Amino acid sequence: xxxxxxxxxxxxxxxxxxxxxxxxxxxxxxxxxxxxxxxxxxxxxxxxxxxxxxxxxxxxxxxxxxxxxxxxxxxxxxxxxxxxxxxxxxxxxxxxxxxxxxxxxxxxxxxxxxxxxxxxxxxxxxxxxxxxxxxxxxxxxxxxxxxxxxxxxxxxxxxxxxxxxxxxxxxxxxxxxxxxxxxxxxxxxxxxxxxxxxxxxxxxxxxxxxxxxxxxxxxxxxxxxxxxxxxxxxxxxxxxxxxxxxxxxxxxxxxxxxxxxxxxxxxxxxxxxxxxxxxxxxxxxxxxxxxxxxxxxxxxxxxxxxxxxxxxxxxxxxxxxxxxxxxxxxxxxxxxxxxxxxxxxxxxxxxxxxxxxxxxxxxxxxxxxxxxxxxxxxxxxxxx
Numbered sequence: 001x002x003x004x005x006x007x008x009x010x011x012x013x014x015x016x017x018x019x020x021x022x023x024x025x026x027x028x029x030x031x032x033x034x035x036x037x038x039x040x041x042x043x044x045x046x047x048x049x050x051x052x053x054x055x056x057x058x059x060x061x062x063x064x065x066x067x068x069x070x071x072x073x074x075x076x077x078x079x080x081x082x083x084x085x086x087x088x089x090x091x092x093x094x095x096x097x098x099x100x101x102x103x104x105x106x107x108x109x110x111x112x113x114x115x116x117x118x119x120x121x122x123x124x125x126x127x128x129x130x131x132x133x134x135x136x137x138x139x140x141x142x143x144x145x146x147x148x149x150x151x152x153x154x155x156x157x158x159x160x161x162x163x164x165x166x167x168x169x170x171x172x173x174x175x176x177x178x179x180x181x182x183x184x185x186x187x188x189x190x191x192x193x194x195x196x197x198x199x200x201x202x203x204x205x206x207x208x209x210x211x212x213x214x215x216x217x218x219x220x221x222x223x224x225x226x227x228x229x230x231x232x233x234x235x236x237x238x239x240x241x242x243x244x245x246x247x248x249x250x251x252x253x254x255x256x257x258x259x260x261x262x263x264x265x266x267x268x269x270x271x272x273x274x275x276x277x278x279x280x281x282x283x284x285x286x287x288x289x290x291x292x293x294x295x296x297x298x299x300x301x302x303x304x305x306x307x308x309x310x311x312x313x314x315x316x317x318x319x320x321x322x323x324x325x326x327x328x329x330x331x332x333x334x335x336x337x338x339x340x341x342x343x344x345x346x347x348x349x350x351x352x353x354x355x356x357x358x359x360x361x362x363x364x365x366x367x368x369x370x371x372x373x374x375x376x377x378x379x380x381x382x383x384x
Contacts, residue, residue, distance in 0.1 A: 026315060033316040038157040040323050042164030046172070047202045049074060053169055067169040071162050081237075088234035190337045198330045205326055209244050212289050216240040216281060223277035229261060229270060239278065243285065245309070245321045250285075254278045300328055301350040 029036060049070040056066035168175070176195060183191045220236035229235065239253035254275065261274045300308075305325060312324030328348060335345030 026311075029315045029320075033320065034157075037316050037319040037323065038160045039164055040327075041157075041319070042161055042168055044202060044206060044323075044326060045074060045161070045165045046168040047199055048206045049165070049169065050172070050199065050203070063170065067166050070169065071165055074165075075162065081241075085234070085237065088231060088237075194333050194337055197333050201329050201333065202326050205329065212285070213240045213244060215289055216243050216285055219281050219284065220277065223281070224274070227270060227273040227277070229274060231260060235260060235274075239281075245318065249321075250278070250282050254282075299350050300325065300332065300348055304328060304348050 052070040052073065053063075053066045056069060057063060061069070179195065180188055180191050217236050217240035220239050221233050224232035224236055235257045239250070239257055242249040242253040242256075245252070257274050257278060258271055261271050305328070308324040308328045309321050312320030312322075312327075314320075316323070332345050332348040335341040335348065
């Protein structure tokens with residue numbers, strides 16, 4: 001073996017470095033989630049608002065005003081949803097006395113059923129519930145403290161989100177130049193492709209989620225109105241918003257809608273009807289709406305999606321669940337461009353064979369059109 005010859009790195013060393021890198025990344029996300037999550041949401045929002053800012057700048061609106069107008073439009077849209085939900089919640093709060101009476105009736109029925117089936121007296125059940133209440137009250141100060149911290153962090157994130165979004169939109173050209181310069185040379189074209197396809201995927205995914213939310217909310221509302229469920233619009237919109245959390249959101253929405261229906265109705269048929277409607281909507285969403293509207297933009301298989309949502313939730317809570325899918329989609333774009341990471345791109349994809357996404361194929365055609373095709377034309381003109 002000559003001195004210039006380089007020995008290949010053993011597989012176990014590569015695996016060790018990979019696992020160590022993943023562990024450090026996960027630790028950084030877990031410890032810095034309060035900083036990373038708002039910034040990540042700002043990146044998604046900035047990418048979603050990019051077409052608006054580009055359009056405004058094309059009609060000679062100043063860059064700062066274009067970014068501010070786009071952010072203002074997003075704030076108005078989000079505020080309208082929050083106002084609608086808060087108005088519905090205020091009506092729900094006014095009915096709390098009747099809800100309590102309904103819950104008391106249902107609770108008495110459950111106690112009677114437990115006594116009949118398990119011979120567990122009402123007095124013993126009440127004693128166990130009182131003991132549980134004492135334990136909750138003893139730990140109440142910790143719960144209040146954690147709730148205060150969570151609310152403070154949420155308010156801070158809400159304040160920082162528009163600021164981050166504006167700065168990302170304003171400095172987007174500088175950030176793009178930085179990323180291209182960072183990999184300047186033979187990888188420059190690949191970096192440009194990754195940025196272009198990532199932007200297209202995130203925009204398509206976010207718009208698809210919004211369209212899906214509107215469709216799901218409409219179907220839920222129609223079903224709940226047919227059944228005569230109280231707070232039909234509120235439950236329909238809430239279920240549609242929770243459905244934006246992949247796979248887990250609709251399960252949480254179903255449990256919440258069942259509990260609200262249970263507290264406002266004495267008929268068991270209403271609860272069964274809510275379950276049937278949500279199950280039917282979930283089936284339609286998974287087999288028709290999601291594949292056509294959302295999944296066509298993000299080519300990730302279901303196994304990786306579920307694992308990503310669970311890992312994102314463990315590392316960064318609900319925000320991590322929501323951010324997991326676009327993050328995995330961007331990683332797949334990067335893996336498809338880096339030769340040594342191609343196997344990971346195949347693992348993340350949902351193709352049974354090795355197929356390229358529509359966006360990637362379109363980019364390749366554009367590249368071919370701007371490259372080899374022109375060369376062929378020039379050669380033909382020279383020979384002609």
